[in-house]
Amino acid sequence: FPGSLPLPLPATKMALQKHLEALSVFQWVLTYLFFGAFFSILLVYLLFTSYWSISVLYFAWWIFDWDTTERGGRRSDWMRRWRVWELHRDYFPIKLVKTADLPPTRNYVLGSHPHGIICAGAFSAFCTEATGFPRAFPGLRPSLAALAGLFRIPVYRDYLMSLGGVPVNKRSLDFLLSGPPGHAVAIVVGGASESLDSAPGEQRVRLHGRKGIRAADLVPVYTFGENDIYRQIRFPEGSFARRFQLGFKQLIGFAPCLFSGRGLFSSRSWGIQPMAAPLTVVVGKPIPVPRRPRPTEDEVNCFHALYVKALKELFDAHKESCGLPVSQQLLIT
Template identity: 45%
Template sequence: MKIEFAPINIPLRRRIQTFAVLQWIFTFLFLGQCCLIVLLLLIFAGYWYIAAVYSVWLYLDWETPNQGGRRSEWVRKWTIWSYFRDYFPIHLVKTADLDPQYNYLFGFHPHGVLVAGAFGNFCTETTGFQKLFPGLTSYLCILPMWFKLPIYRDYIMCAGLVSCVKSSVSHILSRRGGGNVVVIVIGGAEESLDARPGALTLKTLNRKGFIKLAIKCGAHLVPVFSFGENELFNQVNNPKGSFLRATQEQLRKIMGFTMPLFHARGVFQYSFGLLPYRKPIYTIVGKPINVQQNHTPSSEEIEALHTKYIEALNKLFEEHKAQYGIPEKDRLLFS
């Protein structure tokens, strides 16, 4: 394989952008393990009392990720996130006003490999979420396992990340006065296994739990489609029925998550590595679907709203796909 090296005379701003994304990749893949190792080293190095104090804090604070988290506007406005945004770049596009007197459940599609668009738009303030949607506060839901890692959990909560368990989502969407937005990546880990350039398959047909939650809480539904999310990484070929795919699916069933074997470019060369490609991301926030609260929704009510949501998502995609480089003949595939 011929290696394509990066030019030496790259502008400093672009180098900082690369560093910003590199630290994000490191945070996602390795920081949690590093934090755990640090805690263990404190114990073995004789500083057990520091670990003991933190353990007491962890015990007392255990439910915080399920109760709205502990966001920090200071962290969300770090300058490094502006460089992170500009690396791709990431854009947030509004199609309708959202009344802050209501709570909203954003269904984010597609998952991609590392949901860079969801993080950039809803966990930082660099793409102007609060300016586009004044009065609204966003929370991005992720797997609860990430909040079991000491120290790491406290850091990611600062960005507005919360657990995706039902009690966590309900806690936010049931707040009186409105103004809260819960962002759920509907396709989840299963969809990430199909994330590769050109992929348009969404795992949505059997995902109805978020519909039920929206009805129970009376939260309006908003479809969100992020163009470019699947273009950031290549993935090792893993067709259904292959040994790799079977292993990944088994890991997902046992652990609740799986990791696509992805690759793209490196820091000093463009031929291989874990950095995403510099591909633009356009995250389109659709029009809200009004939801009437019902604490005991019937199966028919859930099915009807789910169908309405799928139709709205498909319409959102069709209305914007030509503008963002999707051929007219291409269609979303729902599975």
């Protein structure tokens, strides 16, 4: 503008950096929401064009490669180190906190809480190198277990595997946890049902009845701030809308949430861009679990109780340093 002074160079660089951070998160959200549907439609469309051979070749590969998702996947350390993930980390920002050593002589199940809307903290910590997991826990190979149905979607499955994603089903987890040591598989224990409880300022996780993992040491993980990056329209229990959400989740595997964040480069409401709330991913101490081919119900209940206790202690020990009031309690349902 005439007569205006140019911005100082550091301020210009800072503004550019903020825009790049926002764009990195925006592309990640678009990928999360639309990547699978886009490539599925594109491949079907190409079947009816002169480029049909591309779809035929991919679908042949898709069938041939079907079991790879449940046999450890096909990760790419190059993709996990992309600069875009560092920008994604800095947008919120996201920090990884280590509270104890995890020797690579064991396999671990990292119980990640809470689910939130989009699992931003878990993604950054376990699907990228941006938060420094390999430096904090040398010798461990992190993976993030996601909804198994996502690994049947063309192209999207390859993208997820490249970042270290694996299906959260028995065959996939058994392959990783029953093999050589050094695997750390993060599971968002509350799942899609827990996403319906996500709301800013609330700390609620679902753990009752979730007792399926029995093959590795258990490690509680809590991401402070995960519920603060989106606002959600929550429907009362028993209402038609709530029953629809739960029914859809039962049928498809994920719960349709009505949520809002902010605009891409503004603070206006009802955008899909997450709000820039600090996220702290705190990794707790391991709970040794002996290998039992057929554990008794009492043994399973005992370790479940130990895990719940450890998660509460982890939450209470770090809540104040992560900006929560001392009076804040973790609600477990």
